Amino acid sequence: MRQLKLNKAFTLMESGPVVLVTTHDGQKDNVMTISWTMVMDFTPVFAITTGEWNYSYAALRKNKECVIAIPTVDMLDKVVGIGTCSGADTDKFSRFRLTPVQGKVVKSPLIKECLANIECKVIDIVKKHNIVVLEAVAAYVDTTRKEKRTIHAVGDGTFIVDGRKIDRRKMMASKLPYGV
Ligand SMILES: Cc1cc2nc3c(=O)[nH]c(=O)nc-3n(C[C@H](O)[C@H](O)[C@H](O)COP(=O)(O)O)c2cc1C
Numbered sequence: 001m002r003q004l005k006l007n008k009a010f011t012l013m014e015s016g017p018v019v020l021v022t023t024h025d026g027q028k029d030n031v032m033t034i035s036w037t038m039v040m041d042f043t044p045v046f047a048i049t050t051g052e053w054n055y056s057y058a059a060l061r062k063n064k065e066c067v068i069a070i071p072t073v074d075m076l077d078k079v080v081g082i083g084t085c086s087g088a089d090t091d092k093f094s095r096f097r098l099t100p101v102q103g104k105v106v107k108s109p110l111i112k113e114c115l116a117n118i119e120c121k122v123i124d125i126v127k128k129h130n131i132v133v134l135e136a137v138a139a140y141v142d143t144t145r146k147e148k149r150t151i152h153a154v155g156d157g158t159f160i161v162d163g164r165k166i167d168r169r170k171m172m173a174s175k176l177p178y179g180v
Helices: 008-010 056-063 075-081
Strands: 003-004 017-023 027-036 037-041 047-048 065-070 116-126 133-139 152-153 157-162
Touching: 003 008, 008 116, 008 133, 017 056, 027 037, 027 056, 027 075, 056 065, 056 116, 075 116, 075 152
Parallel strands: none
Antiparallel strands: 003 133, 017 027, 017 065, 037 047, 047 133, 065 116, 116 133, 152 157
């Protein structure tokens, strides 16, 4: 994976892909599927919505870090499988044949099979709304990957795949941060 400039990390999330969130609880790696995400700032700061009903949450809260890994459409069945079983009784890295890769900053693993990975620190938890606020500290993209289409959850068990990319960079120039 090639390191991506941090000021561009939000571009991995702005289109709202379904993501995988990895954690490490001190003993083992785990991963869950998250479709409720939001870019909160260019800096980059993100939010995910999750809570105590997931096994991952205890590790997120305790160690205050995770990795957001961005899967592509060829991984859809894995993404749904990961989101329909629990790390409480399943080694999901082994079951779904994911390769954990050590990042530079956090202990939670990157996922080698994903298009991109973002190492994150938990900087706030808004308990009332189950919002976990994350600050990215490093980002990576697999530039050698052929399949680059990410997936978007409708919420009823169906998904939308990335389509045509349309360029309005000139029109948006005044709103784009420097270097993006
Ligand atoms: C497509 C999809 C999207 C999901 N999105 C979310 C989400 O945004 N927030 C959440 O808390 N759980 C979400 N889930 C459910 C968790 O991924 C699921 O409860 C998972 O088993 C938790 O794993 P864990 O118990 O190992 O932490 C989603 C599941 C699927 C299949």
